[in-house]
Amino acid sequence: MNSPRFIMTNLQATPSRPLVYALLAMILGCFHSQPLHAQSDAAFESWLAELREEALALGVKAETVELAFSEITPPVQRIVNNDRSQPETVQTYDDYLSRRVSEWKIINGRERMSSYEPLLGEVSRAYGVQPRFILAIWGMETNFGTFPIRESAFNVLATLSYDRRRADFFRSQFLAAVEMLDSGFPAYEDMKSSWAGAMGQPQFIPTSYRRYAVDFDQDGRRDIWNSEADVFASIANYFKQNGWSDDHTWGRPVQLPSTEERLLLDLGGENVAAPGRCSRYRSLPVWKDLQTWQALGVRAADGSNLPTRSIPAALVFGDDGDGQAYVVYSNFCVLMSYNPALKYALSVGLLSDYYWGAAQ
Ligand SMILES: [Ca+2]
Incomplete structure (x- = not known):
């Protein structure tokens, strides 16, 4: 009804300038509001189609690509907002450290130091990393595996790849996640992540999973979601590969x-x-x-x-x-390779000091 041709004809027949401007404003307003939204959705859809092609070009099975892309929604502002207001940036040292080096984490870490002593000792000997640092990372990342991780990794990584801040980094993470799924483990339902795209109890981003995850209990799966043996060994392997030395502390x-x-x-x-x-x-x-x-x-x-x-x-x-x-010392930079914020590495170091001697 409001086809451009009809409107133009109508305008030509209308001599009053104010009326022409008013009508023009209406038309422009009309074109401006709805189609803009549609345009941004269309831009995202076309970007997504390119990403899909890139995944297929890596040799990933078509059904894996279908599954990985099955629940991706247009960019989620909440995820982008979280990425831009990370606690390492917005909290003071005092605030950040007191929240993370908490009494709960100290007590629970000491308990686990005791209950997991044989396994921690075994992993520690295999990789040359003191048990207290493995525990501190486990506590910092997911409250010793108790923190619920609920976001869809594919959705989070697609949103962060589409956002311009670190697009290339997250695009490679997204593609690595698709390859993880293609490998047959973990199942799609288990590919949950934080708002930053990190997965499992040690919170590995997909490329870290590919590089550092370890099948320590030798059941054929590098299971950083459910196997404490794999969780501990994967953290320790991450440290070892990044230059950790167990002859000194942080x-x-x-x-x-x-x-x-x-x-x-x-x-x-x-x-x-x-x-x-x-x-x-x-x-x-x-x-x-x-x-x-x-x-x-x-x-x-x-x-x-x-x-x-x-x-x-x-x-x-x-x-x-x-x-x-x-x-x-140099080990501090290994903690920073896990998360490059000084506050983060300090929290891990200080927390590990509370576990010193807890069961060693
Ligand atoms: Ca395993």
Whole structure:
């Protein structure tokens, strides 16, 4: 009825300019509101079709692709919002650390240190990772496997791939998830993830699953959803492959000589090269020998001298003015490879200290 031709004819027959403008505004408004929505859906559908082609081009079975794409909805704003307001960015150190290094997590971790002692010991010997760090990751990621993970991994990863912030990264994660499904394990129903696309009790993104997941109980499945043996070994293998060394710890809380001197600390003494993979983290720019920090006045949290070992160490500070500071070692960068936020790695390290000696 409102075909463009009818309207044009009508306009031509109408000499009044205000009326013409009013009608034009109506028409434009009409074209503007509804079709825009349809346009964005159409853009998503065409993007999705390309993604489907890419999955097929990888050699994934057609029925797997059908299944993987079966429940994908247009981008979910809630997922995008979560991605842009991660707690590591929006919470202070004090807030973040107190929520994660909680009494519940300390007590429950110690209990599990005791109940899983033989298995943790076995995994620890196989991979060279102290049990307390495996427990701390397990606690941080999913409250020791008790936190419900409910999102559809495919839907989450499609939304984050369509969003421009880290499109390439999440597109490769989406395709890796399709390949996981194609491999026959896990089942489609079990491919649930967090809002960030991480799966199972250790919260592995699909490429981490492909690279690091381990079938420690040797039942033929790398089951990071239901097998504690596979969960522990997969975390430990992740650490080992990223350069973990069990001859030292993550770091420790320290006292600084004085708040005023804090800015001068980086300038004193000799710097050393960032160890292992630490050079990739710009949030840890200055490394010195632990003994250099000692000479500059840095002390253990109780005021005693730092350990006498000579190893590379960097300083991490808490919130401005809260007086909290830490020295961290190369293992800290392995914790950061799990999640690159300083606050995250600190939480894992501090939590692991509470499990120290719990059953060892
Ligand atoms: Ca298994």
